[in-house]
Amino acid sequence: MYQKTVLDNGIRILTEKVPAAYSAALGFWVENGARHESRALSGASHFLEHLLFKGTRRRSALDIAKEIDSVGGALNAFTSHELSCYYAKVAGNKLPLVIDLLSDIFCHSLFDLDDIEKERRVILQEIHMVEDSPDERIHELFAQNFWPDHPLGRPILGTHQSVSSLDRSVLLDFFANWYTGCNLIITAAGDLDHQQVVDCVASALGSLPKGCRAETVAPTNRPLCQVNILNKKLEQVHICLGTAGLSQGHEKRYVGQILNAILGGSISSRLFQKLREERGMAYSVYSYLNAHADCGSLVVHAGVSPDEAGHAIGVILREFNLLNKHMVSVDELQAAKDQLKGQFMLSMES
Template identity: 60%
Template sequence: MVQKTVLDNGIRILTERVPGAYSATAGFWVECGSRHEPSELSGVSHFLEHMLFKGTIHRSAPAIAKQIDSVGGALNAFTSSEYSCYYARVAGHDLPLAIDLLSDIILNSVIDLDELEKERRVILQELHMLEDSPEDCIHEMFARSFWQGNSLGRPVIGSMSSVQSLERHHLVDYLERFYGGGNLIICVTGDVRHDELVARIERLFNGYAAGKKPVSQTPPDGHSCIRSVFKDIEQVHFCLGCSAPPQTHDQRFAGNVLNTMLGGSMSSRLFQVLREERGMAYSIYSYLSAHSDVGALIVYAGTSAGDLQHAVNLVLKELSRFRQAEPMAAELQAAKDLLKGQFMLSLESTENRMTRLAKNEIYLGRVQSPADVVESLQRVSGRHILELARTYLRDDCINLQILGPIRGDAFPAVDMTLG
């Protein structure tokens, strides 16, 4: 059973008690992310996420780590384009400790200057690590090109120059402006009692201001482009993508089914054709990158320079097939069954349940029951897939990014027309 309470300062509290669960997962979600940052502050959301674990007026950074370790729990955080999340997973009887820890880092972090400089070095090393990974680089190249001129195209982590230029006052101002009650969603699943949690949050956040909402963003258009960047490595890595439904659109379920058939599983078309039948790639997959108002369907593969053109053409051929005819009933049902099975298995994790609650609240403003999710997947028809493909898989937004030991002028012209 899901329960929701909204406090006077705007904090939304959602709980789902899971009978028989020994654990509880608590997540504090802040509805502000990298797409809301001005270019000169690129990476500030991610930097702040790191700093909130570096000590509060009540606990030092080692004390935070020791306290969660003392109960065998896990404490972590992540930042995306539209939100940051701070979460903890503990045994149910240790939930009060998890709530106190998470509340403390949100309410009382000191943002110590010495710790900030150390963490800046950590983040710069994180950037170097990403630059050393061609697979990570090609996904960033795609986002930058596809969403060119928009903050969605910038890396969540920021750039070398932006991370080096961020100062303490930037983080403090960002924390004070956007980490208010109106942007805070607290979700807890597992061994939890709603009324007890609400009372604790009310006590901890007494006097907490509502804060300011981030400035609304204009939905960007996806851009068509072919770009090749030389890098002296063994493989050629490429991302080929186009538009897709946003998180809030009714077609999102059809989008998930199409992605599963395309490259979202071992039985998918691209995995079977490029890897199993032709041996062109070890890693080949597709995924949806969906935001509140826009989305992208992206295919990634790592292959040899000699196989690059053939591999790209095979991806384009499979995308074109979705535009030309409805998928066979057996293939469609297999994809839906896979998604339904994965979804039902995910419900065994209190962490997955917590994340689902939060994203439902962020993108839909309501909770969609597991039965509704399964029913929505089952309703996806071949006609829905065809309509989605003809709406989103368009020539004017096909984007291809290439990274590897191949010069731009050495890559033959590719017909990017999907028909």
């Protein structure tokens, strides 16, 4: 069972002791991501993720790297549409060290001008990399047209124009607004003591301003049927086809997960078997659920040769239609449930 403590400044701390573990994992989750950005600020959350590892008043970027390496730990971060996460894994007795380290970058990052310009160039290259990777770019194109004129339709990395225009003052304001106590959730699991974690966090982050919770607006203007084509000279056509899905807290979200497993969530799924195993039309074919706080989508991706794109789309639509009109067999339903239960149990061991 997990334990929860909420500090006076709104920081939520959740921990779970794993008796057999020698290590501990720690996450600083900021409830702020790409969907909380205006068009002009697109990419700001991801930009901050890069900058927070570039040095504080107490530690240089090299010091941060050396400190985590000196205990054999791992330190990383990622940004999504709805949150930013900074996480680490260390031996259980080194958890206070990494709490202090992550707290330091939250409270005392320098945002040096030279580092900002350097990371700007890095991020612009990251954007180029996505644009040159059709199997990644296709998902951005889908989101852009599925949620038009909404932050969920904009890339997490931002655009060339927005990233190029983000200056230090804008980034500092964005950081001050959202990296606050009420937007921060700290989680830890493994070889730990809950009260020790609470004491370490309270000591390091007790003075962090409470701030205001990030607010979101649900998308409303989703097209019912739309085809978008981006022409590039490639050996394959990448197809992204999708429809409305379920939100993270929807009462039928588990039904959606089972449906996705049956459709294209595994190598025994219908789409994998039909497109790859039976027809040899695709190497990569899968479906996934994109669940947000207040909306979602069910998306299918496949990479096929240009002369078989139409056929592949027909096969995908046929499987959608079959799921809509015919009951899933008892055996197929049970197999999907067993797959998801197995994946869940394996994930709980990490």
